[in-house]
Structures are given as C-alpha cells and as structure tokens.
Amino acid sequence: MSSQEDFMRELVRRFKNPPNYGEIENADIVSEEADYSCGDRVKLYFKIGGNRILEAKFTSEACLFCNASTSILLDLIKGKTIEEALSLKEEELLSIFKTDSKGPRYRCIILPLRALRKALKGLKLK
Amino acid sequence: MGFDPYVIREDFPILKKEINGKSLVYFDNAATTQKPKQVVEAIRDYYFNYNSNVLRSINTLSSQATELYIESRKKIARFIGAGEEEIVFTKNATEGLNSLTEIIPKLLGRKLTVLTSIMEHHSNLLPWRRMVSEKGGRLIVVGMNEDYTVNVEEIEKNLENGCDVLTIVHVSNVLGTMNPVKELCKLAHKHGSLFVIDAAQSIPHIPFDVSEIEPDFVAFSGHKMLGPTGIGVLYVRKKFVEKIEPWDLGGGMVKTVTLEDQVYEDVPFRFEAGTPNVEGVIGLATAVDYLSRIGVSNIAKHEADLVKHLMEGFDEKIITVHGPLDSTKHMGIVSFNVKGIHPHDVAQMLDADGIMVRSGALCAEPLVNALGVNAVVRVSFYLYNTLEEVDRFHESLRKLRGFI
Ligand SMILES: Cc1ncc(COP(=O)(O)O)c(C=O)c1O
Numbered sequence: 001m002s003s004q005e006d007f008m009r010e011l012v013r014r015f016k017n018p019p020n021y022g023e024i025e026n027a028d029i030v031s032e033e034a035d036y037s038c039g040d041r042v043k044l045y046f047k048i049g050g051n052r053i054l055e056a057k058f059t060s061e062a063c064l065f066c067n068a069s070t071s072i073l074l075d076l077i078k079g080k081t082i083e084e085a086l087s088l089k090e091e092e093l094l095s096i097f098k099t100d101s102k103g104p105r106y107r108c109i110i111l112p113l114r115a116l117r118k119a120l121k122g123l124k125l126k
Numbered sequence: 127m128g129f130d131p132y133v134i135r136e137d138f139p140i141l142k143k144e145i146n147g148k149s150l151v152y153f154d155n156a157a158t159t160q161k162p163k164q165v166v167e168a169i170r171d172y173y174f175n176y177n178s179n180v181l182r183s184i185n186t187l188s189s190q191a192t193e194l195y196i197e198s199r200k201k202i203a204r205f206i207g208a209g210e211e212e213i214v215f216t217k218n219a220t221e222g223l224n225s226l227t228e229i230i231p232k233l234l235g236r237k238l239t240v241l242t243s244i245m246e247h248h249s250n251l252l253p254w255r256r257m258v259s260e261k262g263g264r265l266i267v268v269g270m271n272e273d274y275t276v277n278v279e280e281i282e283k284n285l286e287n288g289c290d291v292l293t294i295v296h297v298s299n300v301l302g303t304m305n306p307v308k309e310l311c312k313l314a315h316k317h318g319s320l321f322v323i324d325a326a327q328s329i330p331h332i333p334f335d336v337s338e339i340e341p342d343f344v345a346f347s348g349h350k351m352l353g354p355t356g357i358g359v360l361y362v363r364k365k366f367v368e369k370i371e372p373w374d375l376g377g378g379m380v381k382t383v384t385l386e387d388q389v390y391e392d393v394p395f396r397f398e399a400g401t402p403n404v405e406g407v408i409g410l411a412t413a414v415d416y417l418s419r420i421g422v423s424n425i426a427k428h429e430a431d432l433v434k435h436l437m438e439g440f441d442e443k444i445i446t447v448h449g450p451l452d453s454t455k456h457m458g459i460v461s462f463n464v465k466g467i468h469p470h471d472v473a474q475m476l477d478a479d480g481i482m483v484r485s486g487a488l489c490a491e492p493l494v495n496a497l498g499v500n501a502v503v504r505v506s507f508y509l510y511n512t513l514e515e516v517d518r519f520h521e522s523l524r525k526l527r528g529f530i
Contacts, residue, residue: 004146004474004477004478005475005478005525008471008474008475008478008529009528009529012529016529036487036491039469039486039487039491039494039499039500039501040470040501041500061500062468063468063469063470063471063501064467064468064470064471065470065471065474104474104477105470105474108470
C-alpha cells in the first residue's frame with residue numbers, strides 16, 4: 001500500500017465525520033467561500049466575545065481534504081483573538097497535509113482559510 | 127493493418143512513465159491528449175531545418191517554411207472536409223468562440239439573439255453573455271432532454287421566434303453525449319439563423335465533415351487531438367469568408383498600407399495578423415496525418431469498446447454514472463460519482479495508483495449542477511488506452527469501498 005493511500009485512509013478515519021461540523025444558531029458571523037474551479041464550498045460560523053473567537057463550526061459541500069482542513073483550522077483558532085486567527089499562515093495548514101502551495105490539493109486545503117480571512121478582516125477594521 | 131493500441135502506444139514515450147511507482151494510466155484525454163513522437167519530431171525538424179518567418183521574406187528559407195505552412199493548412203482543412211481558405215488558425219477553441227462574438231455582430235450589423243444550451247463548456251457561454259451585456263441583444267439557454275442531449279423542440283420554438291445564432295456543443299465534455307448537429311444545422315438555416323459548433327470534443331474522436339453538416343462556424347483545439355498546445359482552428363463557411371471583417375489588425379494581414387488606408391490580404395491570411403504559430407500549425411498537421419493514418423472511425427470504435435468495458439465494471443451500488451446508461455451514447459467520456467466520497471478524493475486515490483482522471487466541475491458548471499452535484503469524476507479515453515488499463519482502474523476503484 002502506498003504512503004499516499006495510507007494517508008488517505010488516516011484522513012478518512014479521522015475526518016469522515018469531521019469534528020466541529022455543524023451550524024451555530026445565532027452565530028455572530030457567518031462566512032461562506034467556494035472554489036468554483038473544483039466545486040468545494042465551506043460555510044464558517046463564529047461566536048465572538050470581545051476580541052476573541054469563543055466558538056467556531058462549519059458546514060460544507062466539500063472533499064475530504066477541505067473538510068479535514070476546515071476542521072483542523074477551527075480547532076487552531078478557537079479561543080484565539082481575531083488578530084491571532086488572522087495571523088495564521090497558509091503553510092501551517094499545508095504542512096499538516098505534508099504538502100505546499102504547489103501540491104494538487106492546495107486549493108482544497110486553503111479554502112477555509114480564505115473563508116476565515118473574509119469573515120474576520122471586516123471585524124479587525126472596526 | 128488492424129487497429130492495435132499496443133502498437134500505437136510505442137509512439138507515445140510518456141506512456142512509459144511511472145507515477146507513484148506505477149506505470150502511468152492516462153484517462154484525462156478530454157482535457158488534453160498526449161503527443162506522438164511524430165508530432166514532436168516534426169516540430170523539431172521545423173526548428174532545426176526550416177525556421178524562418180512565413181509569408182513575408184523573399185529568401186529560400188522563408189519560402190521553404192511558407193511551403194510547409196501552406197501544406198499544413200491544406201491537410202488540416204482536408205481533415206474536416208473544408209477548403210483551405212475556410213480555416214483560420216487560432217490559439218484554441220476558446221479563442222475561436224470568443225472571436226465569433228466580434229465577427230458575427232459585425233457580419234449581421236445588429237444586436238444578436240443567441241441560442242445556446244445548458245450543456246456548454248464555459249467557453250461557449252461566457253463570451254456570448256459578455257457580448258450581450260456589452261452590445262445588447264439576448265442570450266437564451268435551452269435545456270437538456272432525458273437522453274442527455276439538447277432539447278431540439280425547445281430550440282426549434284426559439285428559432286421560430288427569430289434567432290441570429292444557434293451555438294451548440296457537439297460532444298459534451300462532461301457526459302460524452304453527442305448532439306444532433308446536422309439536424310440542428312438544418313433547423314437553424316431553415317429559420318434564418320447561423321449555426322456554430324463547438325467541436326472541441328468531437329473532431330478528435332469521431333469522423334467530422336463540414337461539407338456534410340454544413341455549419342457556418344466551427345471551433346476546435348489542436349491539443350485535444352495529438353497536436354501541440356497553442357494552436358486551434360476556427361472554420362468559417364465559404365460564403366462568409368469574404369464577408370467577415372478581420373478582427374485583429376497588424377502585420378501579415380495587409381497587402382498595402384498608406385498613411386490613409388490599407389488593402390487587406392486575401393482570405394484566410396487577413397484573419398491571421400502577426401507572425402503565426404508556425405510550429406503549432408506544422409505540429410497539428412502532423413497530428414492530423416497520424417489520426418488519418420489510424421482512421422478516426424477506428425478510434426471511435428476503440429473508444430466505444432473501452433467505454434463499454436468501463437461501464438460494465440462499475441458497481442451500481444456505489445457508482446452513479448451521469449448520462450445515458452447505454453454505453454454507446456458516451457463518445458469516449460464518462461463522468462460519475464462514488465457514493466459518499468468526494469470526486470477529488472476519488473481522483474487522488476486513483477492518482478496514488480498512477481491513474482490520471484479529472485475531477486471537479488469540468489469548466490461546465492451549469493451542466494454539472496444540473497446533474498444535481500457540484501463536482502464529478504471524469505474518465506476520458508483516446509486511441510492509446512487499453513482494456514487492461516480499464517481493469518487497473520476498476521481494481522483501484524474497488525479499494526475505495528473501504529472508505530465508504
Ligand atoms: C466542449 C469543449 N469546448 C471548449 C473547450 C475549450 O478548449 P480550449 O481550452 O482548448 O480552448 C473544451 C476544453 O476543455 C471543451 O471540452
């Protein structure tokens with residue numbers, strides 16, 4: 001079995017029913033982002049208190065990589081300040097998937113980060 | 127000599143490549159095809175022995191290059207049953223279709239009502255939509271029948287109400303289904319409309335003859351038929367060749383220029399401003415030679431065998447094939463979804479086994495959405511694919527059961 005296949009199996013095991021999946025009722029921010037070239041679509045829900053992300057969830061119509069990446073991303077930013085969340089780098093997510101911006105799944109992995117930035121940039125300006 | 131994909135494969139060095147430790151299986155031919163040695167060699171020979179600017183200089187090298195260029199145009203025209211003055215070189219099908227949104231409004235001198243379908247590649251939808259929003263007119267998009275071809279009755283109704291252009295994809299790059307272009311062409315002409323064919327997925331795979339179909343314009347790409355990238359063709363029916371205005375101006379397309387005026391070159395050269403893609407034209411002519419030698423109808427038959435084998439091997443409990451269940455209706459192209467697994471993940475699993483397919487919305491998002499999904503997996507064949515490769519594909523797909 002190839003290592004790529006092993007990695008896929010591991011992803012399936014952990015993210016077939018991804019943690020953090022679901023809606024937040026009365027969310028403070030909802031942000032949707034889609035990648036039309038591949039058809040992935042994610043929707044992020046945030047509860048914000050002061051300058052901090054209290055709770056974050058997502059729904060999606062997306063591939064395994066995108067779902068896994070979103071699930072992981074939300075774990076990483078929960079409890080963080082808006083600034084901290086915005087400072088998260090693409091590379092941090094990509095390295096979890098053992099890939100970089102040249103990898104075939106780059107766009108899938110990065111999609112939730114785009115949604116996150118879209119949601120939080122406005123807040124930071126306020 | 128009978129048709130033998132294993133003999134053909136010897137002409138395609140890339141097919142010996144290994145990917146992820148497995149020998150390459152290339153099932154993404156609707157995106158672009160591989161190139162035989164003959165095509166690459168012809169381009170090399172051109173650069174090493176004939177390179178110079180064509181149609182311009184009075185020197186031996188330039189006349190030799192020009193002769194190659196003119197000969198190549200003849201071959202390419204003959205391949206689709208056209209006259210050499212009826213084909214204009216473009217960079218791809220997309221460019222040809224975009225040019226039509228400049229050419230036809232000028233030719234007809236009015237705002238256009240354009241009829242197209244939900245089955246189109248984005249390149250036969252977006253240019254027309256922009257034309258209508260910039261120049262006025264109307265774009266009507268007709269639907270699909272249960273057999274996954276365009277709704278001819280709906281088309282006829284709209285044609286009766288008065289349309290200027292009917293523009294339809296011949297073979298769908300998502301479903302592989304074939305639209306009845308000859309019938310559509312008759313209908314369009316009967317109702318005074320022009321008829322345009324997006325033949326990007328048909329000319330490479332099935333016999334295609336403009337003198338039999340009689341369309342007004344046809345666009346296709348060289349890279350999808352063993353040719354190099356960057357070369358395509360826009361076919362213009364003879365009766366319009368002298369009537370349409372050049373859309374790009376510059377060198378190579380004029381006979382004389384004064385500070386006040388100019389006289390354009392003869393057709394089709396007046397439509398090809400600037401130094402042309404000589405290597406592309408020579409490469410495409412060589413590809414056309416190759417395809418003619420094998421016989422496009424033999425290729426179509428071979429692809430039909432592959433599609434049949436592919437579809438028979440699908441486990442319908444987990445695979446949903448889009449389009450007709452009858453394998454003979456898929457011209458070398460089959461799109462499907464695997465229950466519970468996203469198309470990208472299916473593609474990646476296949477990739478791990480060296481099998482290249484396409485996944486996503488395939489540049490035809492309205493059609494893919496009409497199928498009730500936002501992405502699909504697509505397998506698309508060509509002359510060098512084998513039944514054994516299809517078996518390998520199924521073997522790899524079976525592993526996905528563990529993921530569901
Ligand atoms: C049906 C169809 N039309 C048009 C195109 C555009 O071809 P190109 O990208 O070569 O311009 C494609 C290519 O995918 C196609 O499949």
